[in-house]
Amino acid sequence: xxxxxxxxxxxxxxxxxxxxxxxxxxxxxxxxxxxxxxxxxxxxxxxxxxxxxxxxxxxxxxxxxxxxxxxxxxxxxxxxxxxxxxxxxxxxxxxxxxxxxxxxxxxxxxxxxxxxxxxxxxxxxxxxxxxxxxxxxxxxxxxxxxxxxxxxxxxxxxxxxxxxxxxxxxxxxxxxxxxxxxxxxxxxxxxxxxxxxxxxxxxxxxxxxxxxxxxxxxxxxxxxxxxxxxxxxxxxxxxxxxxxxxxxxxxxxxxxxxxxxxxxxxxxxxxxxxxxxxxxxxxxxxxxxxxxxxxxxxxxxxxxxxxxxxxxxxxxxxxxxxxxxxxxxxxxxxxxxxxxxxxxxxxxxxxxxxxxxxxxxxxxxxxxxxxxxxxxxxxxxxxxxxxxxxxxxxxxxxxxxxxxxxxxxxxxxxxxxxxxxxxxxxxxxxxxxxxxxxxxxxxxxxxxxxxxxxxxxxxxxxxxxxxxxxxxxxxxxxxxxxxxxxxxxxxxxxxxxxxxxxxxxxxxxxxxxxxxxxxxxxxxxxxxxxxxxxxxxxxxxxxxxxxxxxxxxxxxxxxxxxxxxxxxxxxxxxxxxxxxxxxxxxxxxxxxxxxxxxxxxxxxxxxxxxxxxxxxxxxxxxxxxxxxxxxxxxxxxxxxxxxxxxxxxxxxxxxxxxxxxxxxxxxxxxxxxxxxxxxxxxxxxxxxxxxxxxxxxxxxxxxxxxxxxxxxxxxxxxxxxxxxxxxx
Numbered sequence: 034x035x036x037x038x039x040x041x042x043x044x045x046x047x048x049x050x051x052x053x054x055x056x057x058x059x060x061x062x063x064x065x066x067x068x069x070x071x072x073x074x075x076x077x078x079x080x081x082x083x084x085x086x087x088x089x090x091x092x093x094x095x096x097x098x099x100x101x102x103x104x105x106x107x108x109x110x111x112x113x114x115x116x117x118x119x120x121x122x123x124x125x126x127x128x129x130x131x132x133x134x135x136x137x138x139x140x141x142x143x144x145x146x147x148x149x150x151x152x153x154x155x156x157x158x159x160x161x162x163x164x165x166x167x168x169x170x171x172x173x174x175x176x177x178x179x180x181x182x183x184x185x186x187x188x189x190x191x192x193x194x195x196x197x198x199x200x201x202x203x204x205x206x207x208x209x210x211x212x213x214x215x216x217x218x219x220x221x222x223x224x225x226x227x228x229x230x231x232x233x234x235x236x237x238x239x240x241x242x243x244x245x246x247x248x249x250x251x252x253x254x255x256x257x258x259x260x261x262x263x264x265x266x267x268x269x270x271x272x273x274x275x276x277x278x279x280x281x282x283x284x285x286x287x288x289x290x291x292x293x294x295x296x297x298x299x300x301x302x303x304x305x306x307x308x309x310x311x312x313x314x315x316x317x318x319x320x321x322x323x324x325x326x327x328x329x330x331x332x333x334x335x336x337x338x339x340x341x342x343x344x345x346x347x348x349x350x351x352x353x354x355x356x357x358x359x360x361x362x363x364x365x366x367x368x369x370x371x372x373x374x375x376x377x378x379x380x381x382x383x384x385x386x387x388x389x390x391x392x393x394x395x396x397x398x399x400x401x402x403x404x405x406x407x408x409x410x411x412x413x414x415x416x417x418x419x420x421x422x423x424x425x426x427x428x429x430x431x432x433x434x435x436x437x438x439x440x441x442x443x444x445x446x447x448x449x450x451x452x453x454x455x456x457x458x459x460x461x462x463x464x465x466x467x468x469x470x471x472x473x474x475x476x477x478x479x480x481x482x483x484x485x486x487x488x489x490x491x492x493x494x495x496x497x498x499x500x501x502x503x504x505x506x507x508x509x510x511x512x513x514x515x516x517x518x519x520x521x522x523x524x525x526x527x528x529x530x531x532x533x534x535x536x537x538x539x540x541x542x543x544x545x546x547x548x549x550x551x552x553x554x555x556x557x558x559x560x561x562x563x564x565x566x567x568x569x570x571x572x573x574x575x576x577x578x579x580x581x582x583x584x585x586x587x588x589x590x591x592x593x594x595x596x597x598x599x600x601x602x603x604x605x606x607x608x609x610x611x612x613x614x615x616x617x618x619x620x621x622x623x624x625x626x627x628x629x630x631x632x633x634x635x636x637x638x639x640x641x642x643x644x645x646x647x648x649x650x651x652x653x654x655x656x657x658x659x660x661x662x663x664x665x666x667x668x669x670x671x672x673x674x675x676x677x678x679x680x681x682x683x684x685x686x687x688x689x690x691x692x693x694x695x696x697x698x699x700x701x702x703x704x705x706x707x708x709x710x711x712x713x714x715x716x717x718x719x720x721x722x723x724x725x726x727x728x729x730x731x732x733x734x735x736x737x738x739x740x741x742x743x744x745x746x747x748x749x750x751x752x753x754x755x756x757x758x759x760x761x
Contacts, residue, residue: 095287095290096213096215096216096247096285096287096293097215097216099287099293099346099347100210100213102346102348102353102398103165103166103346103353103355105353105398105406106166106198106353106354106355106396106397106398106408107166107198107208107396108196108198108406108408108459108461108471110196110461110469110470110471110494110495110496110506110508112191112192112193112194112195112196112494112506112508112553113191113192113193113506113553113555113569113604114189114190114191114192115140115141115189115190115606116187116188116189117136117137117139117140117185117187117188117189117190118186118187118188119185119186119187119212121139122136122182122185124615124663124665124673124675125139125663125675125677125705126675126677126703126704126705126721126723126724126725126754127226127705127721127723127725127754127756128705128707128721128723128756128758129182129183129236129756129758130182130226130234130236130754130756131182132149132178132182133178133180133181133182134149134150134151134178136182136185136188137151137188137190137207138151138661138679139617139619139661139663139677140190140619140661141567141569141604141605141606141619141620141621141659141661142154142192142602142604142619142621142623142659143190143659143661144623144654144656144659144681144684145679145681145734146654146684146734146735147262147734147735147746148261148262148746149178150654152204152654152656153190153192153204153205154192154204154205154571154573154600154602154623155573155600155602155623155624155625155652155654155655156204156205156600156625157579157580157581157652157654158171158204158581159202159203159204159205159514159579160202160204160205160206160207161199161201161202161203161205161206161207162180162207162209163206163207163208163209164180164209164211164297164342165209165210165211165283165295165297165344166208166344166346166355166396167297167342167344167355167357167359167394168201168359168392168394168412169340169342169359169361170340170359170361170390170392170414170416171202171517172336172338172361172363172388178301178303179279179299179301179338179340180209180279180281180299181251181253181279181281183236183238183251183253183281184209184211184212184249184251184281184283185209185210185211185212186210186211186212186213186216187209187210188207188208188209188210189206189207189208190205190206190207190208191205191206191208192204192205192206193508193510193551193553193555193569193571194492194493194494194507194508194509194510194551194552194553195492195508195510196408196459196471196473196492196494197457197458197459197473197474197475197490197492198396198408198410198457198459198473198475200412200455200457200475200477200490200512200513201412201414201453201455201477201514201515202514203510203512203514203551211249211281211283211297212240212249212283213240213247213249213283213285214240214241214242214247214248214249214283214285215242215247215285217240217241217249218240218241218242219240219241219242220239220240220241220760220761221237221238221239221240221241221760221761222236222237222238222239222758222759222760222761223235223236223237223238223758223759223761224236224237224719224756224757224758224759225756225757226754226755226756226757227754227755228723228752228753228754228755229725229751229752229753229754230257230258230259230269230752231256231257231258231274232255232256232257232259232752232754233254233255233256233257234253234254234255234256235253235254236251236252236253236254237251237252237253238250238251238252239251245286245287245288246284246285246286246287247284247285248282248283248284248285249282249283250280250281250282250283251280251281251282252278252279252280252281253278253279253280254276254277254278255275255276255277255278255279256274256275256276256277257274257275258270258273258274259273259275259749260273260274260275260277260305260306261273261275261305261306261307261308261746262308262734262746262747262748262749263308263746263747263749263750264308264309264310264744264745264746264747265310265311265745265747266731266733266747268750268751270308271308271309271310271311271328272306272307272308272309272328272330272331273305273306273307273308274305274306275303275304275305275306276303276304277301277302277303277304278300278301278302278303279299279300279301280299280300280301281297281298281299282296282297282298282299283295283296283297284296288347291347291348292345292346292347292348293345293346293347294343294344294345294346295342295343295344295345295346296341296342296343296344297340297341297342297344298339298340298341298342299338299339299340299341300337300338300339301336301337301338301339302335302336302337303335303336303337304333304334304335304336305333305334305335305336306331306332306333307330307332307333307334309327309328309329309330310327310328310744310745311326311327311328312327312328313327313377315376315377316376316377316378316379317375317376317377317378317379317427317435317438317533318376318435318438319372319375319376319438319440320438320439321438322372322376325372325373325376325377327373327377329373330370330373330374330377331370331373332367332368332369332370332373332374333367333368334365334366334367334368335364335365335366335368336363336364336365336366337362337363337364337365338361338362338363338364339361339362340359340360340361340362341359341360342357342358342359343357343358343359344356344357345357351399351400352397352398352399353397353398353399354395354396354397354398355394355395355396356393356394356395356396357392357393357394357395358391358392358393359391359392359393359394360389360390360391360392361389361390361392362387362388362389363387363388363389364385364386364387364388365384365385365386365387366383366384366385366386367382367383367384367385368383369381369382369383371425374425375425375426375427375440379426379427379435379532379533379534380424380425380426380532380533380534381424381425381440382422382423382424382425382534383422383423383424384420384421384422385420385421385422386418386419386420386421387418387419388416388417388418388419388518389416389417389418390414390415390416390417391414391415391416392412392413392414392415393411393412393413394410394411394412394413395410395411395412396408396410397409397410401460403463404462404463404464405460405461405462405463406460406461407458407459407460408457408458408459408460408461408473409456409457409458409459410456410457411454411455411456411457412453412454412455412456413452413453413454413455414451414452414453415450415451415452416450416451416452416453416518417448417449417450417451418447418448418449418450418451418518419446419447419448419449420445420446420447421444421445421446422444422445422446422525423442423444424442424443424444424445424529424534425440425441425442426440426441426442426443426529426532426533426534427439427440427441427532427533428441428531428532428533429531429532429533429535431531433533433535435533443528443529443532443534445525445528446525447525449481449482449518450481451479451480451481451482451515451518452479452480452481453477453478453479453480453515454477454478455475455476455477455478456475456476457473457474457475457476458473458474459471459472459473459474459492460472460473466498467497467498467499468495468496468497468498469495469496470493470494470495470496471492471493471494471495471496472491472492472493472494473491473492474489474490474491474492475489475490475492475513476488476489476490477490477513477515479513479515479546481515481516481518482543482544484543486513486515486545486546487513488511488513488546488548489511490510490511490512490513491509491511492508492509492510492511493508493509493510494506494507494508494509495507495508501559502558502559502560503556503557503558503559504556504557504558505555505556506553506554506555506556506557507553507554507555508551508552508553508554509550509551509552509553510550510551510553511548511549511550511551512547512548512549512550512551513546513547513548514546514547514548514549514579515546516544516545516546516547516579516592516594517544517581517592526539526542526635527539536635536636537635537638537639538634538635538637538639538642539634539635540630540632540633540634540635541631541632541633541634542632542633542634542635543632544579544592544593544594544632544633545577545579545594545631545632546577547575547576547577547578547579547594548575548576548577549573549574549575549576549578549598550573550574551571551572551573552571552572552573553569553570553571554569554570554571555567555568555569555570556568556569563609563610563611564607564608564609565607565608565609566605566606566607567604567605567606567607568603568604568605569603569604569605569606570601570602570603570604571600571601571602571603572600572601573598573599573600573601574598574599575595575597575598575599575600575627576596576597576598577594577595577596577631578594578595578596578597578598578627579592579593579594580592580593580594580595580627580652580653580740580741581593581741582636582653582740582741582742582743591633591636591741592632592633593630593632593633593634593636593741594630594631594632594633595627595628595629595630595631595645596628596629596630596631597627597628597629597649598625598626598627598628598652599625599626599649600623600624600625600626601623601624602621602622602623602624603621603622604619604620604621604622605619605620605621606618606619606620607619613666613667613668614664614665614666614667615664615665616662616663616664616665617662617663618660618661618662619659619660619661619662620658620659620660621658621659621660622657622658623655623656623657623659624655624657625651625652625654625655626649626650626651626652626655627645627649627650627652628645628647628648628649628650629645629646629647630642630645630646636741637740641691641740644690644691645691648690650690650691650692650693650740651685651692651693652685652692652740653684653685653692653739653740653741653742654684654685655684655685655692656681656682656683656684656685657682657683657695658680658681658682658698659680659681659682660678660679660680660681661677661678661679661680662677662678663675663676663677663678664676670709671708671709671710671711672706672707672708672709673706673707673708674704674705674706674707675704675705675706675707676702676703676704676705677702677703677705678700678701678702678703679699679700679701680698680699680700680701681698681699682695682698683695683696683697683698683699684696684734684735684739685739686735686736686738686739686742687738687739691739691740692739692740696733696734696735696736697732697733699730699732699733699734699748700728700730700732701725701726701730701732701748701749702726702727702728703723703724703725703726703727704723704724704727705721705722705723705724706721706722707719707720707721707722708720715759716759716761717759717760718757718758718759719756719757719758719759719760720755720756720757720758721755721756721758722753722754722755722756723753723754723755723756724751724752724753725749725751725752725753725754726748726749726750726751726752727751728751729750729751731747731748731750732747732748733745733746733747733748734746734747734748
């Protein structure tokens, strides 16, 4: 995809925008649903909304109507969705300071893993993030998180049989609607969270609007001494400090009553110490040194992500559209402990990775008569990835043993260009009052690693409103999932022959696109006005199943393919909300297997490859049972208490066969209490106290065995955290 195509597409869209005076009256007002989605409902508004000047109401109503139009570009027909709004986030134990992955863990079928990783319905990663309808390309796989929960007005987790406009990353779509200055009025917020493990997290946000301009800006800094999961059961990890900076901005301008230009941008800069495991014995000698205290290792990793999106959204006649140009840069640096890494691993690899993606996205929605809505669009991604590794290794004998204690240097590197093009068309057909059918076709073409792959993917979704309180949905989707751009070339692998970093298998190291058939069937039942129940089942059959693992010391994942995969599961959810009491409960069953490793065989032992060649094995991230839930209760208007939990039956580990056993089950209970103090003349001060893992149950996510598992990781021990937040 050429940059000239990106510029031309946006220029055409801009040129066709009909002009109108800035003072033109709005042609429609926000519906209650749209107003609530933007935090502007009558019951939940902030004090700033009630002080809004009369002449500013125009921008509010126009913005709400445009938000409705943007939502109409993204149908939910036939897929499953779980909605978490800002109110639900603030009721979590850590409130708005909750990391994004912990927010998503409240949804059914989401499994936690080490390094902040998430698995949805038996998939490894493969999540697509959208901000206000715009795709943000994934960053290099690491363990820092780019997005901050303070930016969220509403987040939807969409999975199952997705409509044709969703592609590339399809395990689930994390669809984020950001907070808006038009909805919030003029104001801001400052606060700090502090607590166990030296945690300090100051934050500041400012928002507002003036006529047709609006803005929302937020930034925070965080440091603590438990940046990555502890590899031991100790309460305090060794060498695990982290410093993280995150910022996000949303600027928008109403060109006229039918057109809005928005600029979204975000940055993160995260630094981590790699935690140490005391008591380890070196496997190699270095010069005259034969002993090294593993508690003194000094490995570190730095990660950076920057993204920016310019989006034009509006209406041409009866057609709603959004056209966006975006770019995302992601960088990672792993700094080894040269002597320590050599003595424990036989290699000390200073790794630098960089990835830059430029994107074009255009979505259109047009009514056809009274019963049809035609949606169509295109997506393009031009990605350039580079890896440079400076490795210290020892010479090795033919049997792989160390031949010398004097290391030497091997330089390796790759430059990869990947291009993705996609187009879709789909029709939403309303049949009577109770049936909706969404059918469409998506075409994807992916070019990288010297070749290209493509696929036409049909999609079909049906929704039946069986009764006023009962909704049944079913869907089928054909998926095409390109691999991540990072790759280890055959030249790089051959460079380590006759060294202590040599591999035992070469094979085909070029990752392949995954192709799958996905079936989904579910029902949602409202019981009265306060209780909602949901049941959903899914089945997926996969060719070239993609998986990832940590192979090597840097905490970066490498992609490989199984020839075949089969994944199935069932999810149950319940939510109840009445007066001061609210609660939710989720339970999920999942079974995920793969057979025959067909790419990146260098990562595996000959014994594992031989067994997997003609046996299905559990995927390393397969967890049979997963559950989450929580309750909150308001004690008057100023105080709220809550409890939340996570349960998992355990991820996979090696047994008699690869991934043949499971880790022990775990249960984590978190408690919280919040209170709003009215301190004249200071005003309202929000305070929140959270007790994480209140029972102090020590549990292990990983034990260091299993396909692609690098090291043991334990869940958090008991921690106490206090948050103070002041709006102005």
